[in-house]
Structures are given as C-alpha cells and as structure tokens.
Amino acid sequence: MKKIKVLALCAIVAGVITSCQKDEITNDAQPEALELSKDLQDKMLAAGVNPSNAFIKDMVNPLTGDSDQMVVSGDITMFLNTLESDGYALGDTEDGNKQYRTNNLVSSGNRTIDILGFTGSCCALSSRMQTGLQWAVNNYNRINTTLNFRLTFGTNFQAADMVVYDNGQGGQGGSAGFPEGGRPFKFIQILSGMANASNNVNEHVIGHEIGHALGFRHTDYARRRCGGANEGTAGVGAINIPGTPSANQWGQSGLDSGSLMISCFDGSEDGEFSNFDIVALEFLY
Structure with missing residues (x-):
C-alpha cells in the first residue's frame, strides 16, 4: 500500500493556469476556436x-458519439449551455463571500461513484494509465469522506458514473469538467502521451482530474508553481477553505507546491494527496 506523503497546501482556489513546464493539459491539436x-x-x-x-x-465524445459545444480553459471543460445559464456560478458563504469551489458539488445521494477505466478498442487506457487510476482511486477511498469509489475496468461506460479514457490526442495531461445536477462530471479525458509517463505521474494527473470532476479548483491562483504571473482573485475572491493555510491576496505565502490540485506538473510527482488536500476533501465531503 502506498503511503500518503504529508506536505503543505493552500487548498482549492479560483483560477485556471494554461502554461507552465508541463501543463495539466497539453494538446498538439489546434482548436477550431470561437470567441467568447x-x-x-x-x-x-x-x-x-x-x-x-x-x-x-464543438467536441465529440469518442465513446458516445455525442457532440457538445464546450468552453475550454486549460484542463477545465465546461458545457456551454450550462455556463450560459449560470450553472457553474460559485456558491456564497454565510457572510456573502465566495468559496474556492463550484456550487455544483456531488450531492449526498450520489457519493457512491462507479468509476470505469475504459479498455475498449477506440480509447483504451494503457497499462500505466490503469495503474495510475487504481492508485488514484485508492487514495480517495482511504481518506475519511462520504465518497466511495467502486472501480472496474471494461467497456460498459453507460452504467458508470465516471469514465476515464484515452482520448487519442498527443501530449501529456488530461481534462475534466465540474459536477452537474449533483453528479460528478462523467467523462475524464487522458492524453495518449501519458502512456509514456510513470505510474506515479499517471496517478497524479488522473487524481487531479477526478478532483475537478468532484468540484475542486486549482490550488495555485498565484501561479507560483508554474512561474507565471499572479492571476489575482479572478474577480470573485479566493477564500480559504477552513483548516488549510491561507495565501495573501498576491499569493506570497501559504501555497503548497505539493498539492494534487496544483495546475501543472513536471514529471517528478508522487501522485499523493498533501496533508491539506485531505483536510479540504474532508471539509467539503
């Protein structure tokens, strides 16, 4: 059994990073973009x-054949129709401030999550991807939350609450969306280049994308891990999750570079939650 490595974290914050040494989603294909x-x-x-x-x-799901208009920002994908209806708006705390997470968390009745590692011909996870998925699920299941992941490998994606698959596109990283209707985001895409990454890095990337599908944000709105400019509070604030260290407005203190939800990775990750990742998960779930 892998041990959880205890590091320091700042918790989940608003903001998406799109460039660093090795971003959470790196796609060689150029999008046919429409302006927002x-x-x-x-x-x-x-x-x-x-x-x-x-x-x-316009994105086509290779498993279902469905086409949807998606808004893409880094490794975050959002359904256009949900965004248009304010379905992703942040929830208010009692004092009117904003939290670090989308208001669309997984509801209490949907927290036993059947998660499928896809093995069909079009989009099969490689051996290392499968190992990374297994380790990531083990990490979520061993902590004290109301979430319970039941992992299987196969092709029956229709019956699953969450499906992890290789989208066949180059690069390393992945993408996911946020929960809708009290259910986790269903389809988690892993880029095909992850077949060449270590088991630990696959564990990290897949665990990170599962975090988004549960409603979690990137930790480093200050972008310190990637060396980029501070994004500030994205116009809605960056309020600390209780029990976790806080960064000041400009992110000069409190950031945990070992957080699973840091926006990018460099290939040296161990795939484990930091201590305060666990605090944040246990607080929200």
Whole structure:
C-alpha cells in the first residue's frame, strides 16, 4: 500500500493556469476556436475560472458519439449551455463571500461513484494509465469522506458514473469538467502521451482530474508553481477553505507546491494527496 506523503497546501482556489513546464493539459491539436462574448467571460469569472485564452469548441465524445459545444480553459471543460445559464456560478458563504469551489458539488445521494477505466478498442487506457487510476482511486477511498469509489475496468461506460479514457490526442495531461445536477462530471479525458509517463505521474494527473470532476479548483491562483504571473482573485475572491493555510491576496505565502490540485506538473510527482488536500476533501465531503 502506498503511503500518503504529508506536505503543505493552500487548498482549492479560483483560477485556471494554461502554461507552465508541463501543463495539466497539453494538446498538439489546434482548436477550431470561437470567441467568447463579454457575457460568457463574465460568467466564467463568476465561476472562478479565468477566461483568458478560453475558447468554444464543438467536441465529440469518442465513446458516445455525442457532440457538445464546450468552453475550454486549460484542463477545465465546461458545457456551454450550462455556463450560459449560470450553472457553474460559485456558491456564497454565510457572510456573502465566495468559496474556492463550484456550487455544483456531488450531492449526498450520489457519493457512491462507479468509476470505469475504459479498455475498449477506440480509447483504451494503457497499462500505466490503469495503474495510475487504481492508485488514484485508492487514495480517495482511504481518506475519511462520504465518497466511495467502486472501480472496474471494461467497456460498459453507460452504467458508470465516471469514465476515464484515452482520448487519442498527443501530449501529456488530461481534462475534466465540474459536477452537474449533483453528479460528478462523467467523462475524464487522458492524453495518449501519458502512456509514456510513470505510474506515479499517471496517478497524479488522473487524481487531479477526478478532483475537478468532484468540484475542486486549482490550488495555485498565484501561479507560483508554474512561474507565471499572479492571476489575482479572478474577480470573485479566493477564500480559504477552513483548516488549510491561507495565501495573501498576491499569493506570497501559504501555497503548497505539493498539492494534487496544483495546475501543472513536471514529471517528478508522487501522485499523493498533501496533508491539506485531505483536510479540504474532508471539509467539503
């Protein structure tokens, strides 16, 4: 059994990072992008997601054949129709401040999650991806939350609550969306280049994308891990989750570079939750 490595973390914050040494999603294909209106940009800010470099794209799910218009920002994908209806807006705390997470968490009745590692011909996870998925699920199941993941490998994606698959596109990383209707985001895409990454890095990337599918944000709105400029509070604030260290407005203190929800990775990750990742998960779930 792998041991959980205890590091320091700042918790979940609003903001999406799109460039670093090795981003959580690196795709060689150039999107056929549509420009976001000012209204959609404002709604992304209201959801705590930076609209810079975001685009709208028709995306076809290779498992279902369904096509949806998606808003893509880094490794975050959002259904356009949900965004238009303010379905991703952040929830208010009792004092009117914003939290670090989308209001669409997984409801109490949907926290036994059947998660499928897809092995069909079009989109099969490699051996290392499968191992990374197994380790990531073990990490979520061993902590004290109301979440219970039941992992299987196969092709019956229709019956699953969450499906992890290789989308056949180059690069390393992955993408996921946020919960809808009290259910976790169903389809988690892993880029095909992850077949060449270690088991630990697959564990990290897949665990990170599962975190998004449960409603979690990137930790480093200050972008310190990636060396980029501070994104500030994305217009909605960056309020600390109780029990976790806090960074000041400019992110000069309190950031945990070992958090699973850091926006990018460099290939040296061990795939484990930091101590305060666990605090944040146990607080929300």
